[in-house]
Amino acid sequence: MSRLILRFQTLRNVAWAVSLFGLLSLTGCASFYVDTATKEVAADAYKKPATPRPVQVVFEFQTKGVTNARAAEFLVPQVKDQIRNSGLFSEMKDTPVEGGALLSVVLNNVPLTDDAFGKGFVTGLTFGLAGSQVTDGYVCTMKYVPQPQAPAISKTTRHAIHAVLGAKEAPANGTRMDSLELAVKTMTRQIVSAALDELSRDPEFK
C-alpha cells in the first residue's frame, strides 16, 4: 500500500510540476537535483546601502518568456520574504512607495535544449543531457528602478534543476532534493540571493 501511495505521490508531483512549471514530460519515478553552480549568498554578505530606502516589489514567473500566473502564486511569498529580510531596503510594499523605487523580479523557466536559450548557460553550468536526464534552466532578471523615470539597474543570474529517471546515475553537478517542490524552492532561494547580491554591489545601487 505504501508503495502505491508513493507511486501516487510521484505521479501527483509530476502532474503538479508540469502544470505549474512545465518542467518535465515524465512518467514514472524521477529524482530531482539542484545544480551546484549557483550557490546561495547569505543576506549578511550583501553590500548594504548606508541608508536603505523603501521599495515596491513585483514578482513574475515565466515559462519560456510567457507569464505563468499559477507558478508565480506558489513562489511569491517566498521571494518577497527573501527581499524583505535582505537588509537592502527599509520597507517592502506591493504598492508605490515614497521615492518611487521599484524592484521587478522575473524568474523565467527555459528549456535548455533550445539553442537560443541554452547558449547563456554554457558558462558556469555543465550539463549531461544525454540519456534519461532532463535539465530545466532558470533565468532570474532583477530590475531596480530607484525612482520614476530613472534608468533601471539590471542583474541576471542563472540556475538549473536536473531530473533523473530510473537508474541513471546522479548528476555530478547536482544536489539531490527530496521533492520537486523542495528543488524549485531551493533553486529560487539561491538564484534570487545571487541576483540580490549582484544588485547590492552595483555602484548605482545606493
Place this chain on the structure above:
Amino acid sequence: MIGGYGFCRRALLALLAVPLAWLAGCAQIPLGAPAPSFENIQKARTSGTAPVAIGQFRVAPGANPEIDAGLSVRSNSVVSPVEGSFAQYLRQTLTTDFQAAGLYDAASTTTLSGFLTDSTLDVPSDTGRASLGARFVVVREGKTVYEKELKTSATWPSMFIGMEAIPTGINQYTSLYHKLVGTLLDDPDYRAANSK
C-alpha cells in the same frame, strides 16, 4: 482490516482522480490570480494619466455570454478564478496593475468600466491562437470621455502533447490580460481623455 483497506483504496482512487483527470482531460483549470505587471507599471508611470475608480465589467451587449464563462481546451475547461467570469478577471487584472502603479482611486469622479467583446483560446497541434478584446469606457462626472474597443492576440507553436500544449496555451491566454491593459495605457486617445 478489510474495511480499512477499502477506505484506503477509495481514498487513493479519489486522490488519483484529480491529477489523472488533469492528465487525461475533462479537468476544470482556473487561471492564476492576477499579479502586477512591471511593464504596465512602467507604462502607467509615463502615461501622464489620472487615477480612476474601476467600475463594472461585464460581457458586451450582443456578445455571446459563453465567452465570459469558460474556454474549452482539448476537453479541459479553462475558467476564471474571479467569480467564474473572464470579464471580472479582466477587471481584477486592470485593478491590480492600476493599484500597483498608483492609478487606482476608488473615490475618483472618473470611472473606468469595461465590456468583454472577445475571448478565445485554440490549442491545436500546430499553431496555438488566443485573443482577447474589450470595450473600455471612461466616464467623468456623468459624461463619457472615452469609449473604444481594444483587442490583442497571440500565436505560438503548439505541441501535440497536451501536457505541454495545454499549460502553454493557458499561459499565453492569461498573458493577454496584461497586454490588453498595456494597450489601454498606450492608447493616445485614452491618455488624452484621462490626462492629469
